[in-house]
Amino acid sequence: MTGDRSVTEGKGITMADFSGDPEQTRVYRRFIEEIEMALRAANREIIGKQIPELNKESFSVSPSRSPS
Numbered sequence: 001m002t003g004d005r006s007v008t009e010g011k012g013i014t015m016a017d018f019s020g021d022p023e024q025t026r027v028y029r030r031f032i033e034e035i036e037m038a039l040r041a042a043n044r045e046i047i048g049k050q051i052p053e054l055n056k057e058s059f060s061v062s063p064s065r066s067p068s
Helices: 022-050
Strands: none
């Protein structure tokens, strides 16, 4: 990540450790969120380099107009 410490760092947590304990569930969800954030950042960086003109405005779909 970007200098942030992982919530699972040094804890040796595996999928078998999640037995429904609310704290374990919270740690697992945070771990998944960290992975998703890292994937989104990597995707933005890679796609931005490959298609620099792709942005929110150029990707937006305008609403359909009904025939008059």
